[in-house]
Amino acid sequence: MKKINFKQLQKVLDALQDGVYITDGNGRTVTVNKAYERITGIQKHKVAGRHMADLVKAGFISKSASLEVIRERQPVTLVQTIHDKRKIFVSATPMFDDHGELTQVITSVRDITELVRAKHAEEQLQQMLSMRKLYAGVPQQTDDNLLISPATHDCYQLAARVARRNVKLLIQGETGTGKTHLARFVHQQSERAAQPFMELNCAAMPEGLLESELFGYVGGAFTGASKQGKKGLLEVARGGTLLLDEVGDLPLALQAKLLKVVDENQFLPVGGTEFIKLDVRLICATHYNLHDRVEQGLFREDLFYRLSVVPLQLPPLRQRQEDIIALLQHYLPRFNQQHEQKCQWQPETLELLSQYTWPGNIRELINLTERLVVSCAQPNIDISDLPAYITGASHSVTPPSYSSLPQQVASLERRLIEAALAEQGTTRAAAAALGIDQSTLVKKKQRWQQQKNTGSSQ
Numbered sequence: 001m002k003k004i005n006f007k008q009l010q011k012v013l014d015a016l017q018d019g020v021y022i023t024d025g026n027g028r029t030v031t032v033n034k035a036y037e038r039i040t041g042i043q044k045h046k047v048a049g050r051h052m053a054d055l056v057k058a059g060f061i062s063k064s065a066s067l068e069v070i071r072e073r074q075p076v077t078l079v080q081t082i083h084d085k086r087k088i089f090v091s092a093t094p095m096f097d098d099h100g101e102l103t104q105v106i107t108s109v110r111d112i113t114e115l116v117r118a119k120h121a122e123e124q125l126q127q128m129l130s131m132r133k134l135y136a137g138v139p140q141q142t143d144d145n146l147l148i149s150p151a152t153h154d155c156y157q158l159a160a161r162v163a164r165r166n167v168k169l170l171i172q173g174e175t176g177t178g179k180t181h182l183a184r185f186v187h188q189q190s191e192r193a194a195q196p197f198m199e200l201n202c203a204a205m206p207e208g209l210l211e212s213e214l215f216g217y218v219g220g221a222f223t224g225a226s227k228q229g230k231k232g233l234l235e236v237a238r239g240g241t242l243l244l245d246e247v248g249d250l251p252l253a254l255q256a257k258l259l260k261v262v263d264e265n266q267f268l269p270v271g272g273t274e275f276i277k278l279d280v281r282l283i284c285a286t287h288y289n290l291h292d293r294v295e296q297g298l299f300r301e302d303l304f305y306r307l308s309v310v311p312l313q314l315p316p317l318r319q320r321q322e323d324i325i326a327l328l329q330h331y332l333p334r335f336n337q338q339h340e341q342k343c344q345w346q347p348e349t350l351e352l353l354s355q356y357t358w359p360g361n362i363r364e365l366i367n368l369t370e371r372l373v374v375s376c377a378q379p380n381i382d383i384s385d386l387p388a389y390i391t392g393a394s395h396s397v398t399p400p401s402y403s404s405l406p407q408q409v410a411s412l413e414r415r416l417i418e419a420a421l422a423e424q425g426t427t428r429a430a431a432a433a434l435g436i437d438q439s440t441l442v443k444k445k446q447r448w449q450q451q452k453n454t455g456s457s458q
């Protein structure tokens, strides 16, 4: 076989894609190839013949894999970061002669910046998918559970009309009236239906966490932040719809940040310097009367107007009595099927339930229906199957002769105040709606609380 001379060997080395660095057995540089010069920016003529220890001292490299190999007499692998933040993968191997003398160290250098970037992108993608799973949740009911009743018909019709227009919607209504359901309906009717629908409850977490969930953060943005950063829901829901539930509870500092997002259609992750373009339809929901929150200085007026381009109001169940029976009839066959039962509503049971105030609204109605289906001893659900808090609270089962007029008046007053509180959200708004002083309402509430604690009735 023909012997290769040094010049030919250099040509072979220069043809390689990976960088190569060769030292002799003492750590003195023999040669480097062209790929090494390109990857590291270090020229051959600056290092040839020089000892690795000198090169480290002179700052050419931060750490020498060759010197480590000479010390350990075995292969060494390390990842180095060089001047322009490029990541290089360094793998150094010792060469021995027949007598076991270390003659050379051959080091290969591979630029893994792209690889690291791809891995980072892969991790971010995984993070995005798991966040989508977490925040999209499992819809409690499927579409065929939707009941568009006479009282919500107009609201749903307006929602369907504006669903395809990229306008911001503000849905207001007490807890359990179907705000999330309506937001999901808008999403499904929109051009974004194939993209994710995600939900963030602004009342459920502290301000700092809420900020990073919404906007995301860059790596090392704060103590405890993960190294590779985290995408916010505004980015994770890209292409789809993000429901900001309980937006009335959004802290003022975040309201200012959200206002900027809405105005500029872009946002900055926490600690970031690069803006990310917003491609999310925002729907906001709240149980508060947001206008009142504005008057109380708890919600920014400018943000209120931007978010409520189209306001949608879902009335509480007690104000749409005709819906109560429709919903009870709607959910009974579903739970009958689910639990293999054949329950039926007795007319007087429906009548009584239609007079109940349903503070938990549709959610409460669904839970009660399921509870009755699984617990009823016989197929007919009659009044005696209902819980005492419903039969006791109803006008029709408490004949006037059982209590004095003042007692009945007090009971009615309490029901009206509780209903106003549930609907308005605050004592101030409830008092205003009932035309009484806030302090009077608060005193009554306190008295009922005391009575409850001491176990006495009203």
Ligand SMILES: Nc1ncnc2c1ncn2[C@@H]1O[C@H](COP(=O)(O)OP(=O)(O)OP(=O)(O)O)[C@@H](O)[C@H]1O
Binding pocket: 140, 141, 145, 146, 147, 148, 149, 152, 173, 174, 175, 176, 177, 178, 179, 180, 181, 182, 245, 287, 362, 363, 366
């Ligand atoms: N039009 C409807 N037809 C049938 N079921 C409905 C309808 N609207 C809401 N529901 C059901 O009522 C329950 C409560 O609805 P949803 O979670 O949307 O209320 P919400 O107002 O968002 O409550 P919260 O304020 O507590 O988040 C859900 O199980 C939902 O599927």
